[in-house]
Amino acid sequence: MLGACGADSYRVPWEVSSSRPVRHMGPPPHSVVVERGDTVYGISRRYGVPMKDIIQANRLAPPYDLHVGQTLVMPRPRAHVVRRGDTLYAIARAYQVDMNAMARVNQLSSPYLIQVGQHLLVPDQQQAPVAETPPMPTSHPRVIAVTTPLPGAKPALPVARSGPVTKPVVTASRPSPLVARPPAAKRSVASRPVAPPRPPPPPSRTTSTFAWPVSGKVVSRYGGKADGSRNDGINIAAPRGALVKAAENGVVVYSGNELKGFGNLLLVKHADGWMTAYAHNELLIVKKGETVKRGQTIGRVGSSGNVTAPQVHFEIRRGSKAVDPLKHLGRQMASAE
Known part of the structure; x- marks a missing residue:
């Protein structure tokens, strides 16, 4: 029996593309007023304060939504x-x-x-x-x-x-x-x-649908759960160490494990405002700024983060809005629970 996936309780609060400046010179202010388009990740990057510190200082709860005009206390690192x-x-x-x-x-x-x-x-x-x-x-x-x-x-x-x-x-x-x-x-x-250098623009997509990042059984679907939690993607069970592949041509905009619950996480930006996320990896093979091709190996399946069995938490986003991956993926031999 698979353990509960951390992604059912935690949504990626990241908007990686923003026209607002991401660097603030000097120490961060004591507080920040949320403006249109702000995210926890964006504010963390702009002022150099870890996301977990902002979340804890303001007692934010998943999915860490912010509201225009909201005042956030900024911890002093x-x-x-x-x-x-x-x-x-x-x-x-x-x-x-x-x-x-x-x-x-x-x-x-x-x-x-x-x-x-x-x-x-x-x-x-x-x-x-x-x-x-x-x-x-x-x-x-x-x-x-x-x-x-x-x-x-x-x-x-x-x-x-x-x-x-x-x-x-x-x-x-x-x-x-x-x-x-x-x-x-x-x-x-x-x-x-x-x-810091800006990542290159993502290459054109090969087709209108995305490829499956890994072949396996869907053990958690997109959407709300009976306990009130929510999954912004799907979770696919697969053997530990299996190859995780890019769902489409794109550019890696994040490769790390700073976000609680997701373990080793990759974010890949695609053309036309699309984004895919791959969580719980055992190994991250690509780095931020690298250009990847559809079907290219980018990681290996693992159980990092809030899971107890090897699996891939996979999300597809259009801009900052999560969509049901099953409606945008091609066919694969896998059954859904």
């Missing part, structure tokens, strides 16, 4: 004010978090340029675990903070007051001996952060 000589690597080590996670939450892309006085959000250690004894690198990307401070900037770097003292690996006026400095001619200095 940890932040670091960049000072002269700081590098992203050194800051991440000082706070004992993963550098890639810190770059991701601040929407920084290579070469990870930062600016004196810039506020960098520090992710939770639980969200970005660091190895207990990480190997000491012989070299790493050195990101130099430029020396023109922002108005009102105050340097701040926490230091432990009890127990063994861990010295932050940051530089003030001279480089750390552990840092391999590149030639001076190749050092990059910028006055403002580099904007």
Whole structure:
């Protein structure tokens, strides 16, 4: 007997395409007034605050619907004010978090340029675990903070007051001996952060219907349930490790596991405003920004998230509105429960 699928209780509260700016410089405000088109995901991206923190602070319940004019309390995450000589690597080590996670939450892309006085959000250690004894690198990307401070900037770097003292690996006026400095001619200095690259537009669709992501028995249908919960897609039982395939040509706009209940989740954007979601994967094979073709392997079936048996939670959306996948899929040899 399959366990209850987390997707029956949690709907993907994400609108990944938006014309509104997704980056807010500096710390987030204490509150935000919801405007037309806002979603929990969009607000989380815009201000760099984890979705789960926004949901918990405002006691939002599935499906996390927002209303125009609604005021949301914005939790105040940890932040670091960049000072002269700081590098992203050194800051991440000082706070004992993963550098890639810190770059991701601040929407920084290579070469990870930062600016004196810039506020960098520090992710939770639980969200970005660091190895207990990480190997000491012989070299790493050195990101130099430029020396023109922002108005009102105050340097701040926490230091432990009890127990063994861990010295932050940051530089003030001279480089750390552990840092391999590149030639001076190749050092990059910028006055403002580099904007993250935009994903490419999705390619044209091959047909008007979508292909099944996996072959198997439909164990949960689209729509409301007797207990008052709702499934915005269908759940297809399949052997663990079976190949999960793209339902149509598209571009991967999300690949991760930050959303509670869905486990390892993929979102693929298609032409004409369509979107498909693939949850509970054991393995994600493609990354954000990759272009995929209809029938291409994008993951493997698993039971991550709020399920106890291997299956795929599959959604089809037109814009932000979920539709019944069974009305848009071609034929496959599977029976519905």
